[in-house]
Amino acid sequence: MSQTPNDSLPAAAAAAPRRRKALAVVAAVVLLGGGAWGTWYALVGSHYEHTDNAYVQANVIQITPQVAGTVLAIGADDTDLVKAGQVLVKLDPADAQVALDQARAQLAQTVREVRTLYANNGSLQAQVALRQADVDKARSEVARAQEDVSRRSPLLASGAVGKEEYQHAAAQLSAARSALAAAESALVAAREQWGANRALTDGTQVTDHPNVARAAARVREAWLAAQRVNLPAPVDGHVAKRSVQVGQRVQAGTPLMALVTLGQPWVDANFKESQLQRVRIGQPATLTADVYGSKVVYHGKVAGLGAGTGAAFALLPAQNATGNWIKIVQRVPVRIELDAKEVAAHPLRVGLSMEVELDVSKQDGAVLAATPRARPLSETTVFDQQAREADALVRQIIEANLGHAAAPVRTGARGA
Template sequence: MDVLEPATEARKRAEEQWRRRRNLWILAGMVLLGLLGLGLWWLLIGRWWVVVNDAYVQGNIYPVTARVSGTIASIPAYDTMSVRRGQILVTLGAARALRQLRLAEAVADQARQNALALEQDIAASRAKELALAAQLASAKQNSWRLQAAARAGAAQDLNAVLAKNAVNRLRAELAAEAAHSKSLAARLGPDGVDHNPALRAAEESLALAHLNWSRHVIHAPVTGILAQQSVQPGQWVEPGQHLFSIVPLKQIWVDANIKETRLAKVRPGAEVTLHAAAYGNSVTYYGWVAGIGGGSGAIFAVLPPENASGNWIKFTQRVPVRIALDPTDLRRHPLRPGLTMTAQIAVDGPRHKGPVPAWFIRETEQPIATAVSTPARS
């Protein structure tokens, strides 16, 4: 028994050493396989693509605000509702605005009647000028005849003097009437009734009253999804107060935050392949780099870092890169702002030559034609 025990112990030690060597070889093989896989990934993908997990869906968010003060009469809309541009979202009580509109209409009508009356007065004044001019011509002939007769002794000097005074009186009346005609013409304006200053002022006041009245009905500025409802019926609102937000699902892009160590090879126009966590890898989006941010995210943070302080630690910064998406992919699989994405940016490949989407450069849109007709006059 004593002879067998050392042999058994030696065999156990040999088996244990063999298992250790085997485990070490397995571990070494796994490390080699990992390194080989990493090398293959770098050769096939890594050096041709920049893979970014820190990417999020972004989009334009249009605020819907009140432009006039008033009480909310009705809200024919709600959060998550799909709306089209021009659709009614909120209506305000407009009794006061309607009365102001009626008053402006009455003032405009009175101004037009006054302008028409001025036109008739001008016509009458000019007709009177013509009559006075005819009388003056006749008086001149009579005065000339009487003065000639007085010089020849055929008439009295008094009649000649009276005739001359009549000529002077008619000249004064004609000059006064001409001045009156010019005064009326100046009040009317050089371009007729439709361009009379008083009438134009009244019409502008009417247009402002109508604009103020029409703003009591609030329309959707764009087509999209409603969000962030902040009012209820019966609530008093002031100009500029937020009512809704609208997210147009066609105006979507992706912001990929790329490390500064991988940014050097990224160029505008580079092709991008993306996957959304909402759909998984079964749905692929295609796009291109529309632009690279003007600074790192830390620079534009609410509290930017103080690198001049004594306690300094270097962190790798990230720069936002805007990626435009293919509209066809967005129509098939809509995205919402805030969703997470994974992006692969081609660093050595063809460049996208087309322009950025038109809505990237946002301009003031044409005003929406009011859906409410002008109220009929009573």
């Protein structure tokens, strides 16, 4: 028997309350879920900023030669750990050694030449004294000859003295005057020569004479060039991107390999510009690396915020003053320091992907660095020894060629 339309009305009326009840339950669940999420976001979620656009960075040092040469040996390969001062590449030292030998010989010769300048002061002073004695003698001869002429002049008219004798006395006077003029000229020349030599030595000693200093600088330059045929590691690190080969001729500044300091990495987290409103220096961060997964958690803190967006420093920056402009959310790199102990337990590599969660609840830090760095970021003492050894070599050469002229006698006043 078929059911009439009037029979279905009670069934529909009975199902309506059940649907309203189900919808009410769903609405209640949605409201409760939304309220729970809102409460969680207000109390917890709003205190954190998260990004997976973060990568490990470290100091990458390019190993480049300071002098040209042919590669004789390579002391490290990719993935090797090297210590500061370890020789990474050795160049042919022949040319540098020849230049050093020439500079050493030139310094030794210069020291002896300068010693001669000081020694000449004494001989030239003696020459001045000798020329002064000649002048005094010539003046005495002129005075004697003048007296002879003066005595004979009144007697010439009376015939007591012959004309020939008078002429002979006058000739002697003229010769004496010429000899005096020559002696005085010789004295002036001697004084000028002595003064010229003193101008090269006054106020200095052999060890600090300008000529010696110039030759010593050339020795230091040649010594440093000879030492720079060995390329040491400036700091501890791991070798990467080795491109140098034995027998290769390299020029100064050619990249040979890279040295990565994996012991002191950091993370550049590229947050959206809309996430930076509450980011401050010193805020704590938790990080995970894709290479280890969520089981290994790193802890760090914000060390600083970039001075501009990544696009601003790109090789080809965007040209936004165009007709086809589309707004793109920019990102700013935020540097995060890592705990050194955690990095040592789970080493990282340059370029690894990281996920960063930043706790922005504390707002007492600065947005940008407010004071300059008080100490160098990094430094090396590997090359200090080269300068000290160069100075020691210079002193050795100078002392070996000083003889007894280490403390020259100071000259007196000009003239005699």
